[in-house]
Amino acid sequence: xxxxxxxxxxxxxxxxxxxxxxxxxxxxxxxxxxxxxxxxxxxxxxxxxxxxxxxxxxxxxxxxxxxxxxxxxxxxxxxxxxxxxxxxxxxxxxxxxxxxxxxxxxxxxxxxxxxxxxxxxxxxxxxxxxxxxxxxxxxxxxxxxxxxxxxxxxxxxxxxxxxxxxxxxxxxxxx
Numbered sequence: 037x038x039x040x041x042x043x044x045x046x047x048x049x050x051x052x053x054x055x056x057x058x059x060x061x062x063x064x065x066x067x068x069x070x071x072x073x074x075x076x077x078x079x080x081x082x083x084x085x086x087x088x089x090x091x092x093x094x095x096x097x098x099x100x101x102x103x104x105x106x107x108x109x110x111x112x113x114x115x116x117x118x119x120x121x122x123x124x125x126x127x128x129x130x131x132x133x134x135x136x137x138x139x140x141x142x143x144x145x146x147x148x149x150x151x152x153x154x155x156x157x158x159x160x161x162x163x164x165x166x167x168x169x170x171x172x173x174x175x176x177x178x179x180x181x182x183x184x185x186x187x188x189x190x191x192x193x194x195x196x197x198x199x200x201x202x203x204x205x206x207x208x209x210x211x
Contacts (some may be wrong), residue, residue, distance in 0.1 A: 067151055070102060078167075097140065098158045099169045106149045113198075115155055119145035120194045121186060122178070123157055128190070133177040134159060139166050 087090065104111045123130045123145035129142045142158030148154040157174055 055072050069105075069154055072102070080164075093141075093161050093163060095162050095164045096158060096160055097162045097164070097167055098156055099171055099174055100148075102152045103134050103147075103155045104153055106151055106153050108153075109199060112147060112149065112153060113177045115147045115153065117191065117198070119147065119155070119187075121190045122181060125194075127183055127187075129187075130157065130174055130177045134170065136165075137169060137173055139163075139170050139173065157194050 085094070100112060103115055106112065120128075122128050123143060125131070130145075134140065134143050140162035142160040143158070144158045144160075145155070148156060163172070
């Protein structure tokens with residue numbers, strides 16, 4: 037449905053050829069919330085690479101945490117701001133701590149807006165043997181931020197960029 041097409045004709049075609057074959061259902065569809073795990077889970081997955089490629093330093097390490105429902109837009113914005121201030125900025129404390137420990141080469145954080153939002157911190161080009169060190173550094177650095185406070189200048193900068201993007205009609209994919 038792109039270009040200079042007759043919209044009514046296209047919609048009629050879709051209805052006749054596809055949608056008309058189905059009957060309306062009164063079934064309610066709902067998705068249950070994920071129950072919290074008793075303890076953190078570790079999952080190891082693999083991705084394809086070219087045969088003969090050196091896999092040294094080609095792993096991803098990720099820490100994922102469920103953080104509320106996607107209908108809570110105030111929380112979503114707060115998480116976006118925190119991901120920027122704590123991880124994504126060049127001077128962000130978690131990023132700097134991971135770089136100092138030489139864990140991976142690219143650090144990022146984002147919110148996956150599923151029914152239950154997932155806050156993810158990811159390090160690319162890492163060594164899987166550094167997984168526990170990665171999680172420990174993230175936890176310790178976040179605890180330090182809780183005790184010492186967040187850099188208010190970094191927060192103001194992020195808020196200014198967010199406001200600018202909203203005023204300009206830009207997407208909020210990256211704060």
